[in-house]
Amino acid sequence: MSTNNMSDPRRPNKVLRYKPPPSECNPALDDPTPDYMNLLGMIFSMCGLMLKWCAWVAVYCSFISFANSRSSEDTKQMMSSFMLSISAVVMSYLQNPQPMTPPW
Amino acid sequence: MKAFHTFCVVLLVFGSVSEAKFDDFEDEEDIVEYDDNDFAEFEDVMEDSVTESPQRVIITEDDEDETTVELEGQDENQEGDFEDADTQEGDTESEPYDDEEFEGYEDKPDTSSSKNKDPITIVDVPAHLQNSWESYYLEILMVTGLLAYIMNYIIGKNKNSRLAQAWFNTHRELLESNFTLVVVLPLGDDGTNKEATSTGKLNQENEHIYNLWCSGRVCCEGMLIQLRFLKRQDLLNVLARMMRPVSDQVQIKVTMNDEDMDTYVFAVGTRKALVRLQKEMQDLSEFCSDKPKSGAKYGLPDSLAILSEMGEVTDGMMDTKMVHFLTHYADKIESVHFSDQFSGPKIMQEEGQPLKLPDTKRTLLFTFNVPGSGNTYPKDMEALLPLMNMVIYSIDKAKKFRLNREGKQKADKNRARVEENFLKLTHVQRQEAAQSRREEKKRAEKERIMNEEDPEKQRRLEEAALRREQKKLEKKQMKMKQIKVKAM
Numbered sequence: 001m002s003t004n005n006m007s008d009p010r011r012p013n014k015v016l017r018y019k020p021p022p023s024e025c026n027p028a029l030d031d032p033t034p035d036y037m038n039l040l041g042m043i044f045s046m047c048g049l050m051l052k053w054c055a056w057v058a059v060y061c062s063f064i065s066f067a068n069s070r071s072s073e074d075t076k077q078m079m080s081s082f083m084l085s086i087s088a089v090v091m092s093y094l095q096n097p098q099p100m101t102p103p104w
Numbered sequence: 105m106k107a108f109h110t111f112c113v114v115l116l117v118f119g120s121v122s123e124a125k126f127d128d129f130e131d132e133e134d135i136v137e138y139d140d141n142d143f144a145e146f147e148d149v150m151e152d153s154v155t156e157s158p159q160r161v162i163i164t165e166d167d168e169d170e171t172t173v174e175l176e177g178q179d180e181n182q183e184g185d186f187e188d189a190d191t192q193e194g195d196t197e198s199e200p201y202d203d204e205e206f207e208g209y210e211d212k213p214d215t216s217s218s219k220n221k222d223p224i225t226i227v228d229v230p231a232h233l234q235n236s237w238e239s240y241y242l243e244i245l246m247v248t249g250l251l252a253y254i255m256n257y258i259i260g261k262n263k264n265s266r267l268a269q270a271w272f273n274t275h276r277e278l279l280e281s282n283f284t285l286v287v288v289l290p291l292g293d294d295g296t297n298k299e300a301t302s303t304g305k306l307n308q309e310n311e312h313i314y315n316l317w318c319s320g321r322v323c324c325e326g327m328l329i330q331l332r333f334l335k336r337q338d339l340l341n342v343l344a345r346m347m348r349p350v351s352d353q354v355q356i357k358v359t360m361n362d363e364d365m366d367t368y369v370f371a372v373g374t375r376k377a378l379v380r381l382q383k384e385m386q387d388l389s390e391f392c393s394d395k396p397k398s399g400a401k402y403g404l405p406d407s408l409a410i411l412s413e414m415g416e417v418t419d420g421m422m423d424t425k426m427v428h429f430l431t432h433y434a435d436k437i438e439s440v441h442f443s444d445q446f447s448g449p450k451i452m453q454e455e456g457q458p459l460k461l462p463d464t465k466r467t468l469l470f471t472f473n474v475p476g477s478g479n480t481y482p483k484d485m486e487a488l489l490p491l492m493n494m495v496i497y498s499i500d501k502a503k504k505f506r507l508n509r510e511g512k513q514k515a516d517k518n519r520a521r522v523e524e525n526f527l528k529l530t531h532v533q534r535q536e537a538a539q540s541r542r543e544e545k546k547r548a549e550k551e552r553i554m555n556e557e558d559p560e561k562q563r564r565l566e567e568a569a570l571r572r573e574q575k576k577l578e579k580k581q582m583k584m585k586q587i588k589v590k591a592m
Binding site for chain 1: 239283
């Protein structure tokens with residue numbers, strides 16, 4: 001084991017590649033927020049065709065899901081969730097252009 | 105001709121005016137009551153006389169210049185009324201209405217009179233029928249909320265990015281002097297480093313988590329640094345943090361070489377963090393079963409506690425320099441965990457227990473809190489530099505520290521005990537698993553025999569299988585005999 005300098009701790013011959021931990025333990029550690037928000041967004045989008053405020057909540061859910069998502073997350077899923085919630089808002093206003101009444 | 109034209113025009117005008125007046129009335133009775141002659145106001149008094157009857161106004165033309173208006177049918181009606189009046193009883197003559205005629209209409213005279221006294225009330229047009237922007241106030245509110253969320257996302261993301269860059273700039277020199285490779289993550293698709301040399305930027309796993317991998321040093325395989333910032337890009341999280349302040353964290357995980365670290369489990373940190381780790385972490389719960397002890401004996405502040413496998417480890421770890429680090433930066437230290445049996449948090453599997461012990465690695469884990477309690481500025485990152493020095497010192501210390509003979513024996517005994525406990529717990533499951541494996545093998549063999557087309561071969565395979573089974577039985581019987589002999 002040749003060392004350039006006794007005080008230099010670096011060892012170029014001991015460089016190792018990073019091995020990410022196995023995916024089994026990842027789901028438990030990962031934040032489930034983006035997945036929950038995605039699911040909620042879809043459910044609210046469906047309900048949004050009947051109730052206007054549901055459609056707006058769906059838009060919020062998809063935004064929150066996007067903000068909390070990991071970089072490895074599928075962008076197609078994000079985009080489809082966005083499009084679904086926006087189309088729910090548009091459809092409910094086309095069907096009934098009157099302003100929204102508060103749910104309370 | 106001229107007169108005729110004049111007559112037609114007047115007729116048309118009068119007809120339209122009277123129609124317009126009669127449009128307001130809903131039924132004939134009202135029309136009957138309405139009369140625009142001079143006696144209209146006295147209608148209530150002189151009800152039984154002339155004005156009750158419908159009057160037909162006929163315009164006749166006698167000559168060119170003037171027209172006369174005759175009231176026709178008046179005499180006939182008068183007679184009819186008088187006849188009706190005669191047939192009625194005496195006491196009803198003074199009453200304005202005949203009771204029998206107006207059954208169910210008792211309230212009507214009253215309400216009609218009261219209506220005239222009430223002032224006209226103007227009712228607001230309901231919101232959904234208005235067509236102004238103001239009625240859409242909820243929609244405007246929603247859109248404003250969305251815009252606020254987007255603004256917060258951009259601002260939060262930028263702040264986290266600046267903090268990460270500031271941290272890296274502060275620590276870059278120290279890291280590069282200690283490690284050959286300081287690289288961003290993740291790796292490329294094929295699993296190799298796209299850039300084997302050091303890069304200037306940190307990798308983003310999220311909008312709030314940044315990773316750095318350092319490798320190529322004596323004693324350790326590598327060091328993974330994770331900057332776990334707060335979710336500043338999520339407005340909901342920002343609002344939640346207003347209720348409960350939380351700090352940004354820096355997590356460092358050093359994977360040691362097997363020959364460079366002895367066998368012990370040790371942790372020091374805030375009491376709250378240690379209690380949580382003891383519950384969550386596999387190795388701490390198995391090897392450090394006692395409650396966290398105070399570190400006052402070694403000169404540590406009261407906020408820090410110690411979890412250790414044995415006293416010798418604590419004595420060995422708490423040397424002067426380490427105590428100095430822990431005392432001076434106690435507010436920034438969340439936990440320090442050294443373990444040769446580290447396997448991560450306890451995994452809850454569906455079948456209740458994993459069938460084999462999880463893989464362990466010799467690891468040093470550090471969790472530091474960034475000062476500021478959430479309100480962090482890039483310059484606060486400089487305060488974490490001494491902590492990185494502590495990490496480097498700990499790596500070297502872990503290599504140097506060796507247990508004495510007694511300590512080593514104790515440690516080995518502990519590990520054997522844990523393994524035995526684990527095997528006992530999983531004994532039943534392992535037996536079942538072995539049984540199912542054996543059955544599977546038998547079934548596969550039978551299938552192979554059945555699928556064999558050549559009858560000769562089939563017969564031979566069957567015989568071979570029978571012979572194998574007989575041998576097994578004989579072996580078992582021998583074993584039983586031996587056990588019996590030994591028992592005797």
